[in-house]
Amino acid sequence: MVNVRVVFPSIFSKVTMGEKEVHISALTLNEVLAKLVTRYGDDFKERIFEETGELRRLLAFYLNGRNVRFLDGLETELKNGDTISILPIASGG
Amino acid sequence: MPLFLDGGDIQLGYLKTLVCRECGKEYPLTRIHVCEYCFGPLEVVYNYESMNLDQNSFNDRPQTLWRYSELLPITDPSKIVDLGTGFTPLHKANRLAKEVGLKTLYLKDDSVNPTNSFKDRPASVAVSKALEFEAKAVGCASTGNLAAAVAAHAAKVGLPCYIFIPSGLEFNKIIQVATYGAKIITVNGTYDDANRLAAQATEQYDLALANINIRPYYVEGSKTLAFEVCEQLDWASPDHVIVPLGSGALLCALGRGLDEFDRLGLIEDSNTRITGVQAEGCAPIVNAFTSKTDYVEPIEHPDTIAKSIAIGNPGDGKYALKRIHDSNGLAQSVSDEETIEAIKLLARTEGIFTEPAGGVTIAAVKKLVDLGMISTDEVVVCYVTGNGLKTPEAVLDHIAKPIEIEPKLDSLYKVF
Numbered sequence: 001m002v003n004v005r006v007v008f009p010s011i012f013s014k015v016t017m018g019e020k021e022v023h024i025s026a027l028t029l030n031e032v033l034a035k036l037v038t039r040y041g042d043d044f045k046e047r048i049f050e051e052t053g054e055l056r057r058l059l060a061f062y063l064n065g066r067n068v069r070f071l072d073g074l075e076t077e078l079k080n081g082d083t084i085s086i087l088p089i090a091s092g093g
Numbered sequence: 094m095p096l097f098l099d100g101g102d103i104q105l106g107y108l109k110t111l112v113c114r115e116c117g118k119e120y121p122l123t124r125i126h127v128c129e130y131c132f133g134p135l136e137v138v139y140n141y142e143s144m145n146l147d148q149n150s151f152n153d154r155p156q157t158l159w160r161y162s163e164l165l166p167i168t169d170p171s172k173i174v175d176l177g178t179g180f181t182p183l184h185k186a187n188r189l190a191k192e193v194g195l196k197t198l199y200l201k202d203d204s205v206n207p208t209n210s211f212k213d214r215p216a217s218v219a220v221s222k223a224l225e226f227e228a229k230a231v232g233c234a235s236t237g238n239l240a241a242a243v244a245a246h247a248a249k250v251g252l253p254c255y256i257f258i259p260s261g262l263e264f265n266k267i268i269q270v271a272t273y274g275a276k277i278i279t280v281n282g283t284y285d286d287a288n289r290l291a292a293q294a295t296e297q298y299d300l301a302l303a304n305i306n307i308r309p310y311y312v313e314g315s316k317t318l319a320f321e322v323c324e325q326l327d328w329a330s331p332d333h334v335i336v337p338l339g340s341g342a343l344l345c346a347l348g349r350g351l352d353e354f355d356r357l358g359l360i361e362d363s364n365t366r367i368t369g370v371q372a373e374g375c376a377p378i379v380n381a382f383t384s385k386t387d388y389v390e391p392i393e394h395p396d397t398i399a400k401s402i403a404i405g406n407p408g409d410g411k412y413a414l415k416r417i418h419d420s421n422g423l424a425q426s427v428s429d430e431e432t433i434e435a436i437k438l439l440a441r442t443e444g445i446f447t448e449p450a451g452g453v454t455i456a457a458v459k460k461l462v463d464l465g466m467i468s469t470d471e472v473v474v475c476y477v478t479g480n481g482l483k484t485p486e487a488v489l490d491h492i493a494k495p496i497e498i499e500p501k502l503d504s505l506y507k508v509f
Contacts, residue, residue, distance in 0.1 A: 010296050011129045020296075047130070057388065058115070058132035060406065065286065067406065070393045085293065088127040090134035090408045091305045092234050092288040093340020 001025040002080040006032060009087050015043045029061065030074040032084060048086070060089050105170055107144055107163050111135040111309055114412065122166075124226050124301065126308040134409070135309045136349075137166045146357050148328050156180040158214050158317040164353055165218055165317075166310045172224040174246045178206050178213035179317055183325040183474070188442040193459040195467070199331070199474045201322055202445055208241040208269065209480035210401075210448075211343070215314035216242030219303035222310040224250060228301035232256055232275070234291035235304075236284050236339070236401045237266030238450075238479050243303050244275035255300060257291040259284045262400060263484045283395060285406045304342075312342050319350025322474055323360050330354070330363040332471040335458055337450040337478055338369035338378050338424070339402035341413025348416040366471075367422040369413055370457040372397035372429065372449070378410045382417060382424035389414060398429045398487050399449035401479060423466055427456040433491050435459065436481065446481035 007021045016022075017040070026032040037045045048056055055061060061068045062085045068076045078084075111120040115133025126135055144163050154160035158179030167173060182202045190198035203211035216239060223231045232255035233243045240256040247254035254275035258267070259282055270277055280287040288305075295306045303311045323330050330351055336344050344367060351363040371379045374397030381389045389410030395403035407413070417424050427435070432449050435456035440446050447455075454475040461467045481488070498504035 007293075009292075011125075011127060011132075014129065047132075056132065057411075058127075060289075062289065065282075065289065067285075067391060067393070069391055085289075087289060087292050088132040089406060090127050090132065091292050091308060092284070092408045093304055093342040093404060 001027060002078050002082070004032060004078050004080075004082040004084060006036065007083060007085045011088065012047070012086070015040055015047060027078060028074070029063070029068055029076045029078065029084065032078070033074070058089055060087050061085075062087070104163050105165075105167055107139045107141075108166050108168055109138045109140050112138050124228075124306050126306050134412075137309055137313060139164065141353075141356060144357060146359065148359060151324065158217060158314060158321075161317050161320045164313070164320070166313050167218065167221050167225065169225050172221050174217055174220045174224065174250050176207040176213065176217065176245060176249060178217050180321060181205050183322060184443065184445070186443050189439060189455070192438060192442055193455075194462040194469055195458070195473055196470050197472045198458070199322075199326075199472070200439075200443060200445060200477050201318065201474055202477045203318065204445065204447055204451065204477055204480035206242075208238075208245045209483060210238035210242065211315065211318060211476070211478040212239040212242035213245075214317055215239070215311045216246050216303060218314035219243065219301075219307055219311035220246035220250065220252070222307050223252070223301035223303075226301055226307070229253070229299045230255060231301050231303065232291070233303040233305070234258075234284070234288040236403060237262045237270070237483065238401050239304060240270045240275070240277070241266065241273065244270045244273035247275065248273045255294070255302075257287040257294070259287045263486055265483050265485065269483070283393075284404050285391075312346050315343050315346035316350030316353065318343070318476065319347045320354060323351070323354050326472075328360055330360050330365045331474045332364075333366040333368065333422075333467060333473045334476065335368045335370060335454045335473065336476045337399070337402050337453050338371045338407075338413060339404040339450070340407045341369070341378060341409030343476075343478070344369045344413045345409050345416055348420065365420060367416055367420040368457070368461070369417055369422070369424050370453045371402060371424070371426050372399040372432065372453060373426045374429065375399070375403045375405060376426040377405060378407055378413055379424040379426040381410070381414055387411065387414065397449075398484075399432060399453055400484075401448060401450040402453070423461060425457040425461055427453050427460060431456040431460070433488060436488055437491065439477070440481070445477055447477045448479040448481050448484040449487050450479050451477040451481075452487075
């Protein structure tokens with residue numbers, strides 16, 4: 001297991017009970033999100049996954065600033081000290 | 094609430110609520126830009142039923158985007174920041190029309206706005222809204238044009254301005270922004286990297302970033318590009334509009350603008366086809382259109398001279414794609430070489446010098462007429478969204494060099 005930091009956007013504050021970031025031990029993004037679902041419950045799960053189980057398309061998940069869609073998606077492997085950031089994609093332009 | 098701006102009265106106060114474009118959930122009119130349940134973008138809703146507008150309502154209005162004030166999301170007239178943006182020329186482009194094989198082609202020349210791009214429209218609205226929200230500072234993530242527009246409007250009211258740009262932007266754009274006094278933060282990466290960090294900055298600091306946390310209001314400014322064209326065509330919507338596509342926000346705003354004029358009875362039923370154009374080196378929306386999918390797959394490393402539309406992960410990509418489909422429009426990509434040729438063609442036939450993002454629309458119209466995708470008798474409007482003086486690098490190696498002569502009469506005669 002490695003230790004990673006997960007940073008939430010403020011719009012998650014209701015489902016993360018005000019927590020802006022947490023540290024999680026896991027080997028892949030999938031494991032991180034599973035642990036977060038255990039921690040925060042179904043409200044959190046509904047927000048980050050499509051009904052198909054894919055990552056929600058209107059969110060972007062970044063590993064150290066790189067969109068995980070350009071890595072291995074949910075199977076992206078993690079290293080100690082990595083930072084995962086979650087942001088809505090509806091911005092810019 | 095009537096207000097006298099330079100040149101006439103305007104009306105405000107029809108703003109109703111924010112609503113999620115995905116799930117329809119309503120939100121109060123605050124500094125929020127996405128739905129907290131599904132993360133769909135929020136958009137403003139107006140009390141259309143209370144508006145009492147007809148074509149004559151606009152006779153004594155200012156010759157700026159604020160002439161359409163009922164349909165702009167501002168409630169306090171004292172907060173309007175107006176540099177004179179909008180009501181730009183709609184040129185009938187007969188020489189260019191002949192070159193591309195059309196009977197009727199118009200050019201909406203937004204390169205003549207105060208900071209020389211269409212972005213003055215959303216920036217004017219965004220900085221006004223930021224004042225209403227009593228923001229301590231404004232800014233944006235930008236490929237250059239919005240940066241200048243926000244910086245200029247912020248300068249006008251003395252607000253601190255923070256601009257996030259990717260590395261490698263055109264020199265003149267950076268000089269323009271810096272001269273307005275904005276603080277420029279260059280992110281060593283792509284536009285999407287700059288955009289991400291800008292979004293994260295709003296989480297930590299009291300910033301009203303035009304295209305991030307006040308985006309629902311900001312995008313409304315671009316609708317006026319649709320309103321003006323209809324008014325300038327004597328209250329008719331064109332058969333076909335062609336616009337550059339970056340995030341997709343402009344294309345969506347045009348569609349929304351046409352819908353609103355239609356709804357208010359200011360134009361007859363709008364059947365305007367809306368076509369978006371991207372550069373081949375960054376065409377995620379065109380790729381989705383071509384592969385007949387509704388998912389816009391992001392592109393990690395855009396590579397094109399059309400830097401102002403080089404957005405690999407377009408925030409409104411999905412909605413732009415839907416607008417295109419719903420309007421029976423098209424999505425087309427063009428090469429950088431085609432764009433350069435189109436910039437030169439526009440300049441030498443119509444006297445308008447545009448940047449690459451304006452060039453892509455001209456390149457595309459030629460291509461689509463050649464392919465038979467646009468019929469020769471459609472009334473087409475191409476949007477020229479930015480000025481060529483911002484991006485001289487794009488054409489520098491592709492234009493004739495000046496003829497240099499000695500200051501003698503004999504040297505002069507040798508020229509002709």
